[in-house]
Amino acid sequence: MDSLDHRILDRLRLNARAGYGDIGNVVGLSASAVKRRVDRLVADGVIQGFTIKVDPTIEDRGTEAWVEVYCRGTVSPDELRTLLENVPEVVDAGTVTGSADAIVHLRSKDIASLEEALDRVRLAPHVDHTRSAIVMSRLVSREQR
Amino acid sequence: MDSLDHRILDRLRLNARAGYGDIGNVVGLSASAVKRRVDRLVADGVIQGFTIKVDPTIEDRGTEAWVEVYCRGTVSPDELRTLLENVPEVVDAGTVTGSADAIVHLRSKDIASLEEALDRVRLAPHVDHTRSAIVMSRLVSREQR
DNA sequence: GATGAAACCTAACCTTT
DNA sequence: AAAGGTTAGGTTTCATC
Numbered sequence: 001m002d003s004l005d006h007r008i009l010d011r012l013r014l015n016a017r018a019g020y021g022d023i024g025n026v027v028g029l030s031a032s033a034v035k036r037r038v039d040r041l042v043a044d045g046v047i048q049g050f051t052i053k054v055d056p057t058i059e060d061r062g063t064e065a066w067v068e069v070y071c072r073g074t075v076s077p078d079e080l081r082t083l084l085e086n087v088p089e090v091v092d093a094g095t096v097t098g099s100a101d102a103i104v105h106l107r108s109k110d111i112a113s114l115e116e117a118l119d120r121v122r123l124a125p126h127v128d129h130t131r132s133a134i135v136m137s138r139l140v141s142r143e144q145r
Numbered sequence: 146m147d148s149l150d151h152r153i154l155d156r157l158r159l160n161a162r163a164g165y166g167d168i169g170n171v172v173g174l175s176a177s178a179v180k181r182r183v184d185r186l187v188a189d190g191v192i193q194g195f196t197i198k199v200d201p202t203i204e205d206r207g208t209e210a211w212v213e214v215y216c217r218g219t220v221s222p223d224e225l226r227t228l229l230e231n232v233p234e235v236v237d238a239g240t241v242t243g244s245a246d247a248i249v250h251l252r253s254k255d256i257a258s259l260e261e262a263l264d265r266v267r268l269a270p271h272v273d274h275t276r277s278a279i280v281m282s283r284l285v286s287r288e289q290r
Numbered sequence: 291g292a293t294g295a296a297a298c299c300t301a302a303c304c305t306t307t
Numbered sequence: 308a309a310a311g312g313t314t315a316g317g318t319t320t321c322a323t324c
Contacts, residue, residue, distance in 0.1 A: 001203065009199055016161045016195035019319060030291050035321070046203050050161035053193040053289055054154055058146065066211065066241065066248050068278075081284045093285040096211065096278035103211050103278055105288070133213075133241035133248055139226045140238040143250070143288050164298060178311050180300075 001046070004029065008037055009047070016050045060109035061091075067118060068100035068131040075101065075126045083124045089117035100131070146191070149174065153182055154192070158289070161195045205254035206236075212263060213245035213276040220246060220271045228269045234262035245276070 007027045011018055020031040020038070027034070041047045056062050069080070077095050080102055084090045092105035104121065108114040111134070122130050152172045156163055165176040165183070172179070186192045201207050214225075222240050225247055229235045237250035249266065253259040256279070267275050 006204075009197065009204075012197045013199070014194075014196075016197050020321095021319075031319080032291065032321085039321095046200050048198040048200055049159075050195070050197055051159075051289060052154065052157045052161050052195055054158070055191050055193055058191050059151075059154075064239070077282050077284060084285050090285050091287045094209070094280040094283045096280055098276075098278045100278060102284060103280075104285075131243075133243040133245060135239040135241055135248075137222050138239045139222060139247060140229050140235050140249075142236045165300095166298075175312050176299080177301090177313080181310080 005037060005041060005046075008034060009041070012038070012047070012050075016052075056107065060113075061107040063110050063114050064105065064107045064135045065114055065118070066133050066135070067104045067106060067121065069102040069104055069121065070099070070128045070130065071101045071126045072128045073126070079126065083127075084121070087117055087120050089114070090121075150182060150186060150191075153179060154186070157183070157192070157195075201252065205258075206252040208255050208259050209236075209250065209252045209280045210259055210263070211278050211280070212249045212251060212266065214247040214249055214266065215244070215273045215275065216246045216271045217273045218271070224271065228272075229266070232262055232265050234259070235266075 004027055008023055011023045011026055020034040023029075024031050024034045029037075038047070071080075080093075080095065084093045084102075084104060087106075089106045089108045090104055091107045093102055095102050106114060106117055108117055114134070118130065118132060121127065149172055153168055156168045156171055165179040168174075169176050169179045174182075183192070216225075225238075225240065229238050229247075229249060232251075234251045234253045235249055236252045238247055240247050251259060251262055253262055259279070263275065263277060266272065
């Protein structure tokens with residue numbers, strides 16, 4: 001992982017379909033050299049995949065909320081994972097420090113379907129209660145770039 | 146946006162470098178027809194870009210936290226945005242319903258640098274106090290990256 | 291880094307509905 | 308007209324040197 005690798009990652013982040021030759025022109029390598037590095041970055045797990053960014057509203061994911069989940073007693077992360085993986089609206093979740101057991105990021109079509117998804121989280125075993133914050137306006141969005 | 150478009154998006158989400166011919170074999174179209182649809186999806190803003198998923202630890206973003214931001218008085222979303230955009234560790238943020246003014250998702254190298262970033266948020270004008278939850282274990286990760 | 295064959299992208303043209 | 312298929316060219320990928 002030298003500076004050339006980082007610059008190649010930057011180019012691919014901007015355009016994952018850029019040709020090896022084009023990337024090479026920017027970073028100062030031949031197409032073959034770039035391909036070898038990209039292949040190695042994939043093999044090493046540095047590049048975990050090539051994807052697209054899709055407008056969330058197109059796929060009924062324009063409404064979002066962050067939810068703190070509070071459980072009764074002690075619940076293993078595995079139990080929580082199983083529960084949350086069964087709710088497709090959950091896009092991101094983790095166990096956290098502090099009073100809540102987990103924080104869950106939900107994405108859905110509208111408030112109604114968001115509430116429906118939240119209910120599925122809330123009515124699961126072990127879950128005591130939740131504390132929700134519905135996103136009104138997005139301020140920063142650098143998760144996908 | 147018909148079902149073919151959705152299936153093409155699914156294929157590209159799995160592998161943004163898949164060939165048009167390969168995608169066509171799966172969805173039942175010729176390579177040209179797939180290319181025309183992809184070009185249209187890009188032109189219409191449905192596909193917002195082609196990117197890579199990079200292992201967060203490689204780029205010093207392995208430690209994360211969710212932070213509720215509470216402000217004094219009334220603060221416009223624009224002021225909050227300006228503030229948060231100047232902290233590179235902020236990967237995601239939005240104004241929310243409930244008692245907090247905003248929720249901020251931070252990613253950094255380790256706890257120490259996370260705390261440093263949090264301080265930059267906390268010491269900004271208008272910010273009264275924050276309430277943080279550091280992520281211990283990731284449960285679900287379906288965010289498009 | 292260079293080479294060459296195979297695979298792919300792309301645009302123009304044709305067919306179908 | 309709108310959408311898909313076919314073809315032909317130029318370019319890119321990829322294994323090998």
